[in-house]
Each structure stands twice: as C-alpha cells, then as structure tokens.
Amino acid sequence: MAVNLHIPKDDAVYPVPGVEIGVTEAGIRKADRRDLTVFKLSPGSTVAGVFTRNRFCAAPVLVCQEHLSAGAAIQALVINTGNANAGTGEPGLKAANETCEALAKLMALQSNQILPFSTGVILEPLPVDRIKAGLPAALKNLSANNWVSAAHGIMTTDTLPKIHSQRISMGGKTITLTGISKGAGMIRPNMATMLSYLATDAGIAQPLLNQLAREIADVSFNRITIDGDTSTNDSFIVIATGKSGLMVDSTAHPQYAELKAALAAAATDLAQKIVRDGEGATKFMTIRVEEAKSSAEALQVAYAVAHSPLVKTAFFASDPNLGRILAAIGYAGINDLDVGGVKLWLGDVLVATQGGRNPSYQETDGQRVMKEAEILVRIALGRGNTTETVYTCDFSHEYVSINADYRS
Template identity: 45%
Template sequence: MAISLTSPISLLPVKGIRIATAADEIRYQTRDDVVLFELCKNAQTAVVFTKNQFCAAPVIVSRQNLNVSQPRYLLVNSGNANAGLGVQGLADAKTSCATLANECECSEEEVLPFSTGVIGTRMPVDKMMRKIPSMLENLQESAWLNAAEAIMTTDTVSKGWSKQMDLDGHQVTITGIAKGSGMIRPDMATMLAFVATDLGVDSIILKNMLTDAVDQSFHCITVDGDTSTNDACTLTATGQAGIHFDELSKQAKAEFIEVLNTLFLSLAQSIIRDGEGITKYISIKVDQAKDEFMARAIAFTIAHSPLVKTAAFASDPNWGRILAAAGRAEVQGLEVNKLSLSINKLQVIAEGEVAIDYTEDKGSREMSKDEIEFCLQLGLGESSANVWTTDLSYDYVKINAEYRT
C-alpha cells in the first residue's frame, strides 16, 4: 500500500507535446502498455540515463540517437525491458525506431526508445508496431494521465505532477510522469520519467537543469540500492509558450527552476511512497557533515542497511543499527562523541550519549508512524544531504521472490 499517495486526478497538457497510448499486449493483457510522445519541431530534449554498465538495448540506441539529432518521438513500452538480449536486442530496438520513422517521415535517429519490464525475453516488435498508425492518428495534448498509467509495471498507483505558472506575464506549464517502485524493478525494469515544459530552453541550459534536478531528486532515493539497466529521465522544452528562459527576469527564472525541482522531487518521492512492500516512508537527513560527499555516503549507507529497514518495519527504535550503519560508511573522521540523532522530533542521542529524556516507549511511538525522519547531526561541519527510502517488509521479499512465478 502506497504511503499517502494516490494517482493524479489531472495533468496539464504542454503545448507542443502530443501523446497516444495503445494496448499491445506485450505483457499486460487488459491495459495500455505503449506510449508515443510526439515532440514539436525545435523542441529541445535532455536525457539522463542509468549508469549501469550493462544497460539495455533501448538505452544504448537512445544514447546513440541523441548524439545525432534532437528527438521528435519518444516510444515507450512497459512489460518488456529488451535487456540482456545481445545483438538481437539492439536490432529490435533499432527496428522499432525505423518502423516508426518510416510511418511519420522523420529519421530513425529522431526516435528515442524506452523499455521497462521483464528481461531476457525477446521484445515482440511486431506486436508493438502494429498499432503505430492508429497511435499517430490519435495523438492528443491531453493524454498525460493515460501515459502515466501505460508506463506502470508493478506500481500500485500512477505518478504525475503538473503546474502552470505565470512567468513575467506568460503562462508556462510543466508536467511530468514517472514509473517505478524499486530502484531496480522486477527483472531490471525500473524507473522512467518523462517531463516537459512549453518554455523555450537552450539545450545546454536544459541539460544542466535536468542534471541539477535529478541530483536533488531521483539520485536521492533508494528502495534496495539496486540500479537498473533501463533507468532514464527526459526533460523536453517545446518553446511553444511564446517565451524563452533566457528572456525571463531573474525572479521568473528562479521561480521556474524552483517549480522544476519541486516536480522532480515530487515524482522521486512518489516512487518511494509506492516502494515495493512499503509500510514506512523514511526520510534520512544527515547534517553537520564535513562535506556533501560525507553526508550523502552516510545517508545512503543508513538507507541501504537491511537492519535499519527491518527495524523500521517492526517500529523498533533500534538506534544502534542507525549508528552502526553510519559508522561503516566509507568516509573518514567520524567522532562518536559529537554525534546527535533524532527520530522525528524526538532526540535520541545527544553528543554521543543517550539523551536524558529518551525512553524506548517514546522511541517506539515515533517509529510506529507511517512517516519517519531520522536526523543525524555529525557535529563536524556544515554540509547536509537528504535521502528517502522504504522499510524492508515481508512484502518486499514476497514481491521480489514471486514476480516471475
């Protein structure tokens, strides 16, 4: 059960983006599983891909195509990751691009393919391609909600976020959708996110905006520490709002960046709130670190600790496990006598000793809440980091043990 998360009721269309979805029965028999995004001419798109060295065929092809030209189409399917299939997988990904390109008179390189689902099973390209003509006929601006549903795999709710803002008198919209429920989902399937705005943004600035936003959002979440062969996140700027980022006032620029970052963080946190087998939504804040590297390393080591995660599942205020995880992070110079820890607002450790007012009962009360924040103050400097994660429940094991049975 997702924690305080429901599917979006509406998502705003973005001028210059048209969308169609279709049911190709790649894996799911009763729902749409393919999405086609059409991006208007001159739209700029930046993409962040997984760093996994064994990335899937669509990631390889998308990277290559993006080097050649700006994309006009994003072709996404759920149910099959087209991963682990060697030369055949690459050929299938390219065929899907070429077939689409042929239908809509663009070049093969102007199509970026994205796949998520089971690996090691050949992609049914023919199935995928048979509805391309009708999808091209049915493209519409208002299909973001359908798209959010069609890219789901084991997500229990669809994920999207949208906002319209007034920037120096111009209406600018930004909308994004994401899927994901574990950093690597069943069989390498994974998180995907597609975000678009009708603001005009130059490609280099767009790439920087995307990188910064991802650093503060998708790069700060983890369910199980496993990253995927298929992760990708796109940011498209269509320029159809009649205003360009460069022309904005300083204040409007800042507002846009803030909304963009909020959107990314919201999508990233949605993935955690819908994390596999989640019963607790856990925020980890590491503060007073020497530098950001130290703060992040410690936050992630805590977030990945199976013992911290099982304690959270049990509502057990087992703060020793949090300290033990922090202590094994690959950083130097920690000092236990400078360390403080709180769970939500409850002080647990103050400068290396159990806080005077702390009791196990108080600790249990905080740990039994749906949403838990661990705040670790290292007393060493001024850097901080935030990471969001899930607990480790019976259902996590069940979902991942039984996915293919």
C-alpha cells in the first residue's frame, strides 16, 4: 500500500567508504527473517545521534546517549528488530549493555564504542542470548554492499525498505551519501525519528556533526507524523567517515552549506519514505501552513490537521469533506484566530475564504484533487510571515487491521 515509495536499484545504492554492514537471522521474534544488523565504522569516523524525547525511552536509547556523551570513538552499531527493549526497567538496561559487551569482545573494542538500537514490541524482555548468539554470523556477513539488506533488516511493520543514496561532487571531491530508515507506526517523532542511519564519506568534525544532526532532524524527521504516537525508540544517527578526503570542520568551511543541504535533503527523503509506507497508507499528504505569526503556531495548526482521524479518513475515502479541515484549524489552540482571515486550498483549488466556503468552489474540483495519491493541503492563516510544512498519510482500514493484529 506504500505511496510512490521508490526503491533505488542495487547499482544505484552506493557503498560509503568506511562503512561495512552485516545482517543475519537471529530468531529474535520470528523465524526466517533478517533481524540483527551490525555496522562497522572505520577509525576516525565521527558519529552523532538525535533521540526520542519520550520519557519511557528505551534502554538502548539511554545507552546510546551515555556512550555518545562519554566521547569514546564510536566504531560499531548493533540493531535488532522484533523487540523494542522499552518499558523494561533495569533488566532492559542490563540487556542493552550485555549486547554491547558481547560485540565489543568479538570486535576487540571497548563497550562504550558501540551504539545499540532496538525496535519492535514494548514491555517484553529482550532475548539477549539470541542476539549474542547471532553476532558472529552478523560479523561474518560484513560487507560495504549490504545497505539494501540492512534496510530490510531493520523493518517491523514496514512493507518496503527505505533507502536514499547519491553521489555529489563537492570541493573537488566525490562525496557519497547513503542512508536507510524504518517507520510504519507509532510515528510522530519528537526531536528525532524511528530508526534512521545516514552515512557519508565526507569528514565532519564532531561538535559540528552534533549540531548538524539536530538541525537536520528538525527539518526532516521532526516534520512527519503517521498516527501522532511518539515512539520510545526514535533514533537518527549520522555517520561521517572522512574517507572521501573532504573534511568539513566549521560552519565557515566553503562546502559546509552545500553538504548540510545535501544531508538535509537525504534526511527529508528518508523521512518522507517513512510516511509513504505509513501503516495502511494510501495517500501522501503535505500540510503547509503559511502566514503564521510563529513557527510554533504554524506547526500547531499543521499537526492538528495531520492528526485528525476525521481528516485522515476523509482523505482515505477521497471525499472532499473539507469542513473537517476547518474544524481542525479551529480547535488547534490559537485562541485569537480570526477565521475571517483564513484561506484553505486543496492542491490549486481555493476551498474556503472569509470564514466560509469560497463562493466559486465546486465540489467536482475538490473531488479531482482528492483522488490523487499525493495531495497538498495549503492553509494561510493571515497573521504573519512564517511557513511550516508537515508530511502525513491517510487513515485506512488497513491501519486498524495492522494495529489490531501486530502482535499476533
């Protein structure tokens, strides 16, 4: 059911010099599926992460934050699906640390040079023994060409793998930029996303990478929502190996702006791919709120529209029942909103103006746009100059089926 989610052909997925990936079947929850992935990074790589703000954040998220803030040189990532290791208390923390220790021993590293990640069901004990038993096979599988396999290996209810890959000339060097993400449900990232790993062979100095990771998350993963549920495990990781010979060490570097724009575009593509493959998605909607007084109020309105089950089911039905969008704008929480100044467009069709229906609006025009798979909802608030954009999908029978059956 994914909406226009294109998977690049194998020969258009470029390996990132300095990154090797191994994937295996560890039988964590289900048999016959790739569920354990290890990234090996070359010495000298810098790594930064942005994580969920959910207070019930998963044990591996806490361990990642600890290892990153300790300042050790990160040399490996280990990712399991099938179990989120969230809502697991002290035993969960112990399991995440044990995973790192086991991998460190096999790779001759220190435990705090490893970042652990988990995704899957919450509130169930992590089967750490199965993970430890699977690690040797994952390491044996290490290859620079395993990005597609890793994109499969981190999936849960995703129907398709999500991959972004490109090569760019920059500062006289050829830079590679390849990343993967997974999403599907419990998607309304707060300062991060579900799981996404974006690597480049540009070099980026550590303090700059920390800042970049957050800025990029804010314009990509922090602008998508599927069901308004912020996960316990959201993690976005940026890796810079430096193997291309380009080293960006400050915002004054001549290639800084170009590199940042490329990373942000890659992250936005990976984030949009999560929405395109949202649980049960049949439509991809862009909610753009213009003429707001501030970014905060623009986002307030955009998320009210993007989270409304009534709006989302109307899009599923291709029914231009657009009063539901006005209702969502009205309850978004802007208490001094003058509805007389609000305009609503569906695609290029002006639907509402001056507090009511545009006199020349024809339902057939609305119907035409609603039938498309990609729809722009444009809302002008008439209050200021700020614009914000949020990406979301519709709400279908399939969403209910998937989430009523997820564990069975």
